[in-house]
Amino acid sequence: MNHLKVIFSTAVVTVFLALGILWLTVELGLLNFNPDSSSAAVDPLAMENKSLSKKNANFICEVTVSMPQRNLTSEPKVYSDFLVVGLDQLAKSGWYQGEFSISESRKGALRMDGTKAIVSRPAMFERFGQMITQEEFSLDLSDGMFVQTLTFRDGARRHVIKGVCAKYAKAPFH
Numbered sequence: 001m002n003h004l005k006v007i008f009s010t011a012v013v014t015v016f017l018a019l020g021i022l023w024l025t026v027e028l029g030l031l032n033f034n035p036d037s038s039s040a041a042v043d044p045l046a047m048e049n050k051s052l053s054k055k056n057a058n059f060i061c062e063v064t065v066s067m068p069q070r071n072l073t074s075e076p077k078v079y080s081d082f083l084v085v086g087l088d089q090l091a092k093s094g095w096y097q098g099e100f101s102i103s104e105s106r107k108g109a110l111r112m113d114g115t116k117a118i119v120s121r122p123a124m125f126e127r128f129g130q131m132i133t134q135e136e137f138s139l140d141l142s143d144g145m146f147v148q149t150l151t152f153r154d155g156a157r158r159h160v161i162k163g164v165c166a167k168y169a170k171a172p173f174h
Contacts, residue, residue, distance in 0.1 A: 063163025065078065117138065132151070
């Protein structure tokens with residue numbers, strides 16, 4: 001009879017201990033049962049005040065590319081791709097691994113418009129039978145939306161790449 005009391009009390013203590021650990025992990029945001037919640041532990045783009053910190057921020061993006069072929073009125077080649085975006089608040093610059101002029105070695109100027117990081121760079125090259133005068137991309141830090149835009153000499157603008165980005169960390173992982 002004494003053994004049953006010990007087993008029962010051990011089981012009760014174990015259940016209360018497990019419930020306490022579960023409650024603590026939910027309170028700390030390590031475990032989230034609400035997928036619509038916007039807790040910082042769940043949202044990879046969450047940053048204080050939805051703005052960039054003083055450090056660099058790197059993102060991986062899943063995008064759809066809609067690339068014109070011969071000219072801007074031709075049927076575009078549409079395909080999915082992944083690309084990396086870098087934003088440097090301290091240097092006020094940014095880059096992405098893309099098709100045109102904003103690259104890691106030739107960065108564009110970064111400015112913030114609310115939660116949207118906008119990186120642009122003047123250009124002067126011909127594609128699709130038109131002179132491109134500016135390349136720009138934007139990354140909304142509140143929802144991860146990425147849009148890459150080309151501006152042509154006549155003032156026309158065309159979105160070539162659209163997608164969604166998430167923050168990532170380079171090794172070593174902390």
